[in-house]
Amino acid sequence: xxxxxxxxxxxxxxxxxxxxxxxxxxxxxxxxxxxxxxxxxxxxxxxxxxxxxxxxxxxxxxxxxxxxxxxxxxxxxxxxxxxxxxxxxxxxxxxxxxxxxxxxxxxxxxxxxxxxxxxxxxx
Numbered sequence: 001x002x003x004x005x006x007x008x009x010x011x012x013x014x015x016x017x018x019x020x021x022x023x024x025x026x027x028x029x030x031x032x033x034x035x036x037x038x039x040x041x042x043x044x045x046x047x048x049x050x051x052x053x054x055x056x057x058x059x060x061x062x063x064x065x066x067x068x069x070x071x072x073x074x075x076x077x078x079x080x081x082x083x084x085x086x087x088x089x090x091x092x093x094x095x096x097x098x099x100x101x102x103x104x105x106x107x108x109x110x111x112x113x114x115x116x117x118x119x120x121x122x123x
Contacts, residue, residue, distance in 0.1 A: 002094050007118030010084055014122070018079040020094035020115060028052055031099035032077045033106065034068065036090035036120075045106030046092070047079055050099055057104050061087070084122045093117040 006018040020032065033048030047068035049056045056068050067080045077094060095111035 002096060002113055002115035004092065004094055004115045004118040007092060007120045009121040009123065012085050012122055014084050015080070015082045016084065016120060018081070018092055018094075018118060018120070020077045020079075022075050022077070022096065029098055029100060029102075030096055031104035031110075032070070032094060032096045033104060033111070034077075034079045034092055034094050035106075035108070036088075036092045038087075038090040041090075043093075043108065045108075048104035048106065049077060050102070050104045052099075052102060055103065057106070059106070081120075084120075086122050088120060089122050090120060091117045092120050 001023045003021045010016055028051050030051045031048055034046045035043050036046050037043040046062045047058045047066050049068045049070055065083045070077050093114050095114045097110045097112045
């Protein structure tokens, strides 16, 4: 089970911290990712982290502004978002799959489980 938290409304230039709490999973060999979907747009991968070594991938729009990390003790994956702009407004969802290739991918068909999502609104 995945449960997201931390969404909300923020002004342009502001920051938000999203959390995805996982139960029933171990980080080892799992990829956990954040995706987002804005109204009328396709869902896109934003950031993903591989539990085996903590390596991460980012979308071009997220690079330099977003940071994904994992807290093994809390079984939580955190997405820190800085310099937010209105184009970041979307429903953010976290997903997980067993990344036995040793790295993450943004291919949605790889992901086995999803959280319900948390809304981020930037004005």
